[in-house]
Amino acid sequence: MHIHRGNIVFTPTRQDFVTLSSGYVVVGDDGTVIECTERLSDRHAHIEVTDHGDRLIIPGFTDAHVHACQLPNVGLQSSMELIEWLHTLTFPQEASLGDPERADAVYGSFVELLLRNGITSSVIMGTIDADTTTILVDKLVEAGLKACVAKVSRDRNTSADAGEDTTHGVAEVRRFIQQTLARSTRVIPAVAPSVSMVCSRELMAALAEQAREFGIPCHLHLSENSTEVDVVLKMYPDCVDFVETYQRAGLMTNSNTVVAHAIHLTDREKQVIRDTGILIAHCPHSNLNLLSGVMKLADYHDAGIRVGLGSDVSAGHTLNMFANIVGAIQSGAMNYLTEHTSRPILAAEAFYCATKAGGSFFGKTGSFEPGYAFDALVVDDSMWLKHRDGKKMPLVQRIEKLIYCGDDRNIEHVYIDGRPLR
Amino acid sequence: MHIHRGNIVFTPTRQDFVTLSSGYVVVGDDGTVIECTERLSDRHAHIEVTDHGDRLIIPGFTDAHVHACQLPNVGLQSSMELIEWLHTLTFPQEASLGDPERADAVYGSFVELLLRNGITSSVIMGTIDADTTTILVDKLVEAGLKACVAKVSRDRNTSADAGEDTTHGVAEVRRFIQQTLARSTRVIPAVAPSVSMVCSRELMAALAEQAREFGIPCHLHLSENSTEVDVVLKMYPDCVDFVETYQRAGLMTNSNTVVAHAIHLTDREKQVIRDTGILIAHCPHSNLNLLSGVMKLADYHDAGIRVGLGSDVSAGHTLNMFANIVGAIQSGAMNYLTEHTSRPILAAEAFYCATKAGGSFFGKTGSFEPGYAFDALVVDDSMWLKHRDGKKMPLVQRIEKLIYCGDDRNIEHVYIDGRPLR
Numbered sequence: 001m002h003i004h005r006g007n008i009v010f011t012p013t014r015q016d017f018v019t020l021s022s023g024y025v026v027v028g029d030d031g032t033v034i035e036c037t038e039r040l041s042d043r044h045a046h047i048e049v050t051d052h053g054d055r056l057i058i059p060g061f062t063d064a065h066v067h068a069c070q071l072p073n074v075g076l077q078s079s080m081e082l083i084e085w086l087h088t089l090t091f092p093q094e095a096s097l098g099d100p101e102r103a104d105a106v107y108g109s110f111v112e113l114l115l116r117n118g119i120t121s122s123v124i125m126g127t128i129d130a131d132t133t134t135i136l137v138d139k140l141v142e143a144g145l146k147a148c149v150a151k152v153s154r155d156r157n158t159s160a161d162a163g164e165d166t167t168h169g170v171a172e173v174r175r176f177i178q179q180t181l182a183r184s185t186r187v188i189p190a191v192a193p194s195v196s197m198v199c200s201r202e203l204m205a206a207l208a209e210q211a212r213e214f215g216i217p218c219h220l221h222l223s224e225n226s227t228e229v230d231v232v233l234k235m236y237p238d239c240v241d242f243v244e245t246y247q248r249a250g251l252m253t254n255s256n257t258v259v260a261h262a263i264h265l266t267d268r269e270k271q272v273i274r275d276t277g278i279l280i281a282h283c284p285h286s287n288l289n290l291l292s293g294v295m296k297l298a299d300y301h302d303a304g305i306r307v308g309l310g311s312d313v314s315a316g317h318t319l320n321m322f323a324n325i326v327g328a329i330q331s332g333a334m335n336y337l338t339e340h341t342s343r344p345i346l347a348a349e350a351f352y353c354a355t356k357a358g359g360s361f362f363g364k365t366g367s368f369e370p371g372y373a374f375d376a377l378v379v380d381d382s383m384w385l386k387h388r389d390g391k392k393m394p395l396v397q398r399i400e401k402l403i404y405c406g407d408d409r410n411i412e413h414v415y416i417d418g419r420p421l422r
Numbered sequence: 423m424h425i426h427r428g429n430i431v432f433t434p435t436r437q438d439f440v441t442l443s444s445g446y447v448v449v450g451d452d453g454t455v456i457e458c459t460e461r462l463s464d465r466h467a468h469i470e471v472t473d474h475g476d477r478l479i480i481p482g483f484t485d486a487h488v489h490a491c492q493l494p495n496v497g498l499q500s501s502m503e504l505i506e507w508l509h510t511l512t513f514p515q516e517a518s519l520g521d522p523e524r525a526d527a528v529y530g531s532f533v534e535l536l537l538r539n540g541i542t543s544s545v546i547m548g549t550i551d552a553d554t555t556t557i558l559v560d561k562l563v564e565a566g567l568k569a570c571v572a573k574v575s576r577d578r579n580t581s582a583d584a585g586e587d588t589t590h591g592v593a594e595v596r597r598f599i600q601q602t603l604a605r606s607t608r609v610i611p612a613v614a615p616s617v618s619m620v621c622s623r624e625l626m627a628a629l630a631e632q633a634r635e636f637g638i639p640c641h642l643h644l645s646e647n648s649t650e651v652d653v654v655l656k657m658y659p660d661c662v663d664f665v666e667t668y669q670r671a672g673l674m675t676n677s678n679t680v681v682a683h684a685i686h687l688t689d690r691e692k693q694v695i696r697d698t699g700i701l702i703a704h705c706p707h708s709n710l711n712l713l714s715g716v717m718k719l720a721d722y723h724d725a726g727i728r729v730g731l732g733s734d735v736s737a738g739h740t741l742n743m744f745a746n747i748v749g750a751i752q753s754g755a756m757n758y759l760t761e762h763t764s765r766p767i768l769a770a771e772a773f774y775c776a777t778k779a780g781g782s783f784f785g786k787t788g789s790f791e792p793g794y795a796f797d798a799l800v801v802d803d804s805m806w807l808k809h810r811d812g813k814k815m816p817l818v819q820r821i822e823k824l825i826y827c828g829d830d831r832n833i834e835h836v837y838i839d840g841r842p843l844r
Binding site (some may be wrong): 013014044052071072074075076077079090102106109285288289291293294317318326329330333334336337338340344346384386388389401402403405406407409 | 442477493494496497498499501524527528529581707710711713715716739748750751752753756758760762766769770806808809810811819823824825826827829
């Protein structure tokens with residue numbers, strides 16, 4: 001066992017921050033939290049304590065939707081909408097990662113950035129290339145991070161080098177899944193029929209079958225852009241909505257599914273997502289950068305839908321999860337101001353998305369309740385405390401300041417399953 | 423004379439970036455730009471060249487609205503709306519800066535942050551206290567930055583320690599103006615009747631008179647929040663709108679005026695602002711953080727209104743002007759998506775606000791056209807170029823990436839009037 005002492009902040013519910021000033025997290029030998037307490041009991045008196053002083057201890061972040069291969073395109077927004085952006089910037093970039101040397105460099109930088117930004121778990125799309133996506137898996141395993149990685153699948157309506165033959169693609173997914181399962185338990189494979197528009201029914205059905213066979217998750221794009229929704233509905237005249245295009249293939253049938261964006265949903269679609277317990281990856285910066293629309297987080301939460309937070313790099317421009325949390329709060333404010341939602345988003349609520357809600361995709365991570373993995377960040381915010389004239393700043397204010405002003409410079413240590421990675 | 427060589431990017435108009443790859447800026451002995459060119463003419467062959475290699479050279483930023491005294495509150499958004507936020511967090515913070523020792527510490531940090539973030543010019547509100555606001559002036563003068571600083575004025579509807587007696591207040595403004603004019607030409611004083619809600623007509627008229635007498639600018643808040651607008655209109659039943667409350671006092675009569683926020687304007691108000699040539703300080707992060715509404719930048723631009731960009735620290739949470747530019751682009755996207763405006767905001771347009779438009783308040787700064795002060799930043803973006811496989815990235819993409827991903831770490835050198843400050 002081991003004990004960490006510091007200023008502990010986490011969100012067991014999306015309503016409030018739980019704060020323990022100079023508190024203790026008792027971590028078992030298996031790396032999970034035994035208890036979180038302000039006063040250590042006698043039976044723990046003999047256990048070694050790492051004292052983090054006045055630093056904050058917060059849960060590691062989960063990035064619920066990110067394209068590792070697009071890292072070199074980060075910040076190239078160019079004011080394009082989705083479909084133009086895909087063909088001009090994104091597909092060519094993805095295709096270039098088929099080169100193992102290039103994949104090694106880009107994925108190396110990507111994994112380094114995850115660690116530096118305290119993203120202890122992430123739901124990642126690679127490219128259609130199984131071998132170079134396996135390079136990404138290896139780098140994640142080596143770093144000790146948790147992740148769910150998919151070789152992406154596409155077999156139509158895309159540039160020649162961004163798509164693949166259906167049968168070959170399905171076989172490659174199987175090979176990728178088997179390779180990844182053999183490598184590690186922290187990095188799990190997923191199937192990822194990218195989006196209905198670029199996948200045949202045959203491909204989607206085969207991938208749904210593999211997800212069932214191996215008991216692995218499914219990672220999809222859903223209703224990001226109105227034009228895209230129109231195109232999909234024209235391509236699938238027998239489906240009443242976007243979700244049904246997946247349902248008919250046997251996808252979106254269980255909670256081990258993450259759908260990115262989900263901006264333009266019908267009531268039926270929201271109900272399917274809520275009833276199935278599917279995780280939505282809300283990507284606020286991407287929503288705005290690609291002029292897609294702004295997902296209504298408050299409404300979805302109030303309807304009982306499970307929502308994590310995704311950077312969606314490179315449509316989103318940052319792996320700084322503090323900035324992604326601010327994006328969720330600010331786009332929630334915008335929805336509130338334009339009267340689409342009944343209430344704004346509070347800091348604790350957006351923090352909950354980036355930790356416990358997104359983390360639920362990996363089991364128990366993103367909180368410090370008993371039984372949760374000690375996937376944690378030790379954060380130094382001392383630079384902001386110097387004008388306090390010796391007065392203590394309440395922890396709720398410190399976490400809020402961290403969210404609005406923090407970046408990788410504040411993250412001093414990263415723990416996964418109780419072990420320090422950094 | 424002196425020459426700077428590097429990758430030059432600036433926005434003479436709000437339509438486009440002008441880029442000069444490995445270009446030259448020829449700077450005269452008075453610190454102003456003589457020419458910006460891709461090929462050096464023979465008559466400049468003998469002049470010393472500082473070669474900034476592959477770095478970018480961009481204009482220094484203007485923060486068109488910022489409260490220096492509120493620095494310790496940065497990031498404490500707390501999801502409050504304006505009036506509650508003023509009374510809970512802001513007025514007490516301002517009052518505490520009456521202590522010279524505290525003012526010295528806070529203003530010292532503030533000026534350091536301006537420099538680190540490349541804010542070569544700023545339009546600053548201090549507090550009601552003339553003496554400690556003069557400490558701020560001294561620190562700006564010492565650092566060599568350009569600024570317009572006001573002792574704030576308030577004489578009603580505020581907490582006891584955030585307001586002052588009218589006659590005393592007016593005398594203190596005069597003293598502050600005279601002290602500041604004696605100190606430097608780079609730091610100029612302004613009058614700042616904070617906002618109609620907390621100022622008597624008598625106070626506003628006296629301040630308007632002083633602005634005329636000394637030929638100095640006026641810095642005001644305008645139409646930030648709907649509740650505030652309602653309160654103001656009740657207090658001034660003889661005025662048709664918020665702007666008229668200022669006009670009747672002899673304020674908002676000339677272009678040497680900056681009004682912060684200006685979110686909820688009537689057509690008459692917009693016309694007054696356009697016809698007078700007044701500068702609006704658009705504060706996108708503040709708009710969203712305080713749930714005030716989102717100013718319609720595209721519409722204002724299309725109507726011919728002059729708009730700079732303000733951090734509005736601490737209602738806005740960052741002095742990183744790249745992040746404020748992204749805030750303007752993203753809140754422009756929100757306005758576009760919710761159909762309040764006809765078009766989104768492009769990166770060049772928001773960059774123009776943060777440089778040339780805001781800079782126009784200080785004369786000629788924020789561009790590299792002939793006659794403009796060489797107020798410039800040398801920027802290192804090499805960390806983002808490593809995955810290019812030797813291919814050059816076009817300068818328009820590099821500036822865009824810098825805007826979306828940049829922070830103080832990228833700003834290597836800061837020049838004002840041709841001289842390096844950092």
